[in-house]
């Protein structure tokens with residue numbers, strides 16, 4: 237594949253890209269060249285999702301999204317932005333899948349309850365096509381699956397307990413096909429376009445333990461946060477809108493991996509903490525199964541019951557102190573503690 | 587006449603005990619500040635307690651390593667490791683003694699089953715703290731282990747729950763040891779304890795009626 241940009245330079249560009257340069261703008265010529273030379277096409281499916289990831293992709297500002305979609309990626313199926321609809325669109329999708337050599341983007345978790353009937357995406361020969369079935373059949377034929385957004389990557393909001401539709405992450409449903417997880421709620425457009433670019437130009441990028449491309453997800457937010465100096469100096473905001481580190485307001489920066497603090501959302505304008513909110517840890521596998529605005533989750537103590545660790549600790553501490561008091565009284569009453577006849581004799585021995 | 591003393595704690599045991607006591611105490615104090623700086627106003631910034639926490643984390647690893655090595659090499663492990671088979675049957679008599687339902691208790695060895703259980707528990711808890719602590723300290727290095735334990739939030743939760751367990755068990759430990767008598771407390775400094783100190787009644791002594799405190 238003709239490309240003047242080495243993989244190393246590409247990864248460096250992705251990882252280092254700050255708001256100052258638009259990554260997509262820089263990549264576009266290379267990607268269009270690859271697409272013109274017959275790079276694999278892309279099918280984009282939506283399951284249990286809110287379409288937020290697609291909206292985030294549409295926020296790609298430079299070059300504008302139209303150019304990205306028509307020239308930079310050969311996107312052959314997308315539920316929201318394709319012109320075709322109904323049977324025509326479905327048939328086109330199956331045709332692309334039959335031809336092979338394509339990447340499958342999945343947005344949204346996969347509902348597997350009731351044989352997948354909670355999410356149907358079309359009809360074929362008068363039968364519902366369940367999303368679960370589609371992801372499995374199309375996914376098997378793809379070169380690789382790109383799970384865009386935390387829902388498809390890890391289950392996200394739809395898969396959070398009680399999860400009545402039994403939603404699952406894509407890599408729990410489709411095996412034997414490489415899956416790249418690009419989490420985020422929603423993911424930054426650069427993470428999506430950059431990952432597509434990488435698979436088109438160089439194949440699968442280097443992934444971390446949870447299948448996330450290292451070029452975007454190897455930074456801890458807390459280590460790159462503009463409020464970090466407040467944290468180090470022990471200045472903590474008590475309410476929203478106050479200056480200070482947001483740790484006590486529930487910031488999950490210390491346990492979250494992404495580069496939003498240097499890349500910035502909305503074309504380099506803002507990001508989660510800069511806008512006055514906390515990092516909610518949206519790129520982590522357990523998101524959002526924790527309280528957004530609390531420092532720490534509660535500990536489970538029974539079925540559907542949880543309490544804070546401090547509550548348990550204080551109760552047990554009270555019991556311990558009461559126990560010690562009682563025992564001390566007993567010790568004194570029985571003469572185990574305090575002047576004893578024997579002790580006096582022993583002292584005399586010295 | 588000089589009081590007859592016998593050896594109780596070797597210099598290594600005392601050294602490890604106090605090193606571990608210092609590191610764990612500082613880890614608890616700094617840990618609470620790191621957890622809730624507004625509630626536990628023990629420090630004026632985050633830099634100092636975090637530096638102390640991480641320095642003490644390494645000291646704890648060192649102290650525990652030496653203690654475990656000593657326990658194995660000096661065959662001291664049998665004194666402190668709880669054995670379900672041998673120590674569980676000793677519980678009733680110990681509980682009776684602590685509940686003032688008996689005036690004395692049988693001789694259990696160096697430590698009674700409750701103490702052995704606590705010391706063994708501490709080893710488990712320290713290992714848990716070291717594992718969860720290093721996952722939080724180097725989140726990129728131990729990502730897989732963190733995921734295995736249920737993710738970073740679960741790791742944080744374990745780290746914090748075990749901290750509370752330390753506070754509670756240290757409370758009990760300090761009380762029980764002091765209430766057992768000043769000589770016991772002193773022995774962790776000097777290594778020696780009066781030879782006639784009541785360690786409980788030996789069975790053969792019960793039969794002959796000669797034991798200390800019988």
Ligand code: HEM
Nearest residue numbers: 490613614617618620621643715716719720722723742749
């Ligand atoms: C007896 C041993 C220890 C105790 C009692 C202890 C206690 C604590 C407590 C209470 C916290 C605050 C937890 C939170 O709110 O998230 C904490 C945080 C932390 N501890 Fe420890 N710790 C111990 C050992 C260690 C060790 C061995 C390490 C290894 C490096 C370690 C590393 C950390 C780190 C990195 C944090 C920061 C977590 C965060 O910011 O969320 N700790 N510790």
Ligand code: SF4
Nearest residue numbers: 461464481482487489
């Ligand atoms: S606001 Fe959040 S990410 Fe920033 S320093 Fe505070 S805890 Fe860390």
Ligand code: SF4
Nearest residue numbers: 494508515516517518
């Ligand atoms: S900073 Fe936190 S909330 Fe914002 S995108 Fe990154 S992980 Fe998600």
